[in-house]
Amino acid sequence: MGKLDLLSGNKAVAYGAKLSRVQVISAYPITPQTPIVEYLAEFIANGELDAEYIYPEGEHSAIAAALAATIGGARGFTATCAQGLGYAFEVVAQAPAYRAPLVMGVANRTLGWYWSVASDYSDSMPTRDLGWIQFYAESCQEALDGVIQMYRITEDERVLLPGMVCLDGFHLSHSSEPVDIPDQDEVDEYLPPRKIYKHTTDPTESESYVYPSLPVSLHTTYRKIFENAMQRTKDVIREVTKEFSERFERDTHGLVEEYHTDGAELLLITMGSMSTAAKRAVDRLRDRGVKVGLIRMRFFRPFPSEEILRIVEKNGVKAIGVVNRAISHGTSMDPLGAEVAATLYELKNRPNIINFIAGMGGGDVSIRDFESMVNKLTNTLNKENVRETMYVEHPIKIETPSVKFSDAAYCPGSQLCAGCGATLAMRHILKILGKNSVLVFPPNCVSASLAMHFPSSWMGVPYVLANYAAAAAYARGLQRAYKYRGKKVYVTVIAGDGCTADIGLQSLSSAAESNEPIIWINYDNEAYMNTGIQRSGTTPLNAWTTTTPAGVKWHGKKEEPKDMISIMIAHRIPYIATASPSFLRDFESKIKKAMKVVEKAEGLAYIHIQSPCPTGWRFPESKTVEIGRLATLTGVWPLLEVDHGTFKLNLKPRKLKPVAEYIKLQGRFRHLNDEDIAMIQKFINKRWEKLLELDGKIMW
């Protein structure tokens, strides 16, 4: 037997992947999925899991790499949600045609709509028609079991389709429940090692591979063949979940779970974690003699129409309430509601149906809500052919903030951490930019803090929240609109290092090459901080982050940080600079120079600010300015600029301070020994010499 432990849904998924002995993990952090990939990194760092770990620059690549690993014969794993799933959509659409048994964890979160980080199915629902198997967990236990079962299903030769294991963001991903973690050998008995199939792309084992294209005249035929495989999958699911239930002695059997459906006149159909509250409502109502039952959709794809029909017919169900955290705009129904309605079409005596749209953006759906819904169902019993949609709403009063500031570009009270270097930087940036600005924010710590008090902001200039990979494009579009309309507005991007150096780099590169007159400010806190300290392209060598932990196998980040200044030099843009909020005069003068450059429409101005982060770098918050100063005085963060091609070192200490003075103050370097520090010192010395050589040179 396994062991019982308190696990969050995310940790449960990570355990599921570990017990499935995943071989290649490729994923990108995004709230609320992040802990999944953090736990997996920890397992590898501690030597508990032997797997390759890929750090791609965004989800488009993350899912592509996991898919390709699966095509190449490994047991691939990835996880994402929301904007990540949206960004990867084309890869997600392509995966089924490879017939690659990839498994993806989805910690459901609102996609696109007003940036909620909590759960609804607006992310996974749009992928429902692409050919993935979709499983929705109700509990953390099911999240763990679901991953193991999903590998067994997807790798079955009758299936060979990718599968998603969905769990409600926060409701499940971040809430802890007792979970029975099965023993490895039990799982090994249930889940055989990954097989190499005839279509696996491996020239050493197989002489064939998947043909990637089809003549037009075969598309419809292949859709039919594919759909048959999907339908066939239902039997495989029934079979392997039954076996799982028997082996592990818990009921995980079937595409749907039935709860008090016997003799049910009224039926709720739900999915995910809200089903638990729905079941409690069913209990209460049954106690009061109401004949109500529940179907919980374990699998949404393939769609369990046989099960639904059987239950409805057997019990002579008179009214059905389909409750879901989703809506298919333009139909006034959610996809589950629409599909249940379509399924019922086969019946002669069709029950009434109310589609309840509930819990959007992560709102709670309570036991009382379900009781009210059942009430509404009861009210339809004296009518026929009812098809209605109802929104389960919990509206709040909109209140204005308690302290108001007039005509200010900035006001205090942000939710950024105490001692945050980015707050200090932002305050001075806004002071210089003034009110005639529009800021573009990709997701990051600063932008997440902007809209925390609905409906107010601590910034007195308009801003546009940009998609993470397209921040530069948003700025270009805005700038061109003002140009065309004859307006002078400063368009400035405030991006973190994750956006600048990783996911947003190609958009930035394109804008730079096109000489778009926009200012790009990269406040570099040397990791993805908003999602909780994951490695980025500019994280320093050896630094601890949650995805580069120090353990038996790993020693912090293995690679040198990306040299963004050289990348920008290669674009020959009119102004490039580094800056530090510890050197405010230099800092402010550089913002002014950048404004001049865009005012004259010369091209893009790039300012790279080091932004010490007490939370992520692990130092006392009183030391933010001191650490920034030390970074410059030790040569870790040289202040420089490349003004219309001329390189200049703005601050040249006669002698650099030892780098240890900087490193020793920070917990993220705690695991470094003297040898490591000596290596870093060597690197810094070498780079400093190079910079001294460049000083005053013309770069292009």
Add this chain to the structure above:
Amino acid sequence: MRISGLRCWKMGNREEYPEIITISTKEIGSEPVAHWRVVKPVIKYETCIKCWVCVQYCPEGVIKESEKGPIIDYRFCKGCAICANECPVNAIKMVREV
């Protein structure tokens, strides 16, 4: 098909719920964060040399210049102690909040 709300609270009232939500750039606002603080900066005016280093480096921008020396808006001070750390003459003391 009928469409309705299950639990209406002034729904459909356009004044309460504008279809497009906008906010003003003219008047902005926020909520005090004083409850974040564990320690509180207290200025020793007799030691202060009015160099305004603290004004510059307070990340929140809650220290203002005045004739007698810097004044802190405690409603918005998060207690990070950067001001105390940066003051060249140790004129800012961090004291435990009670």
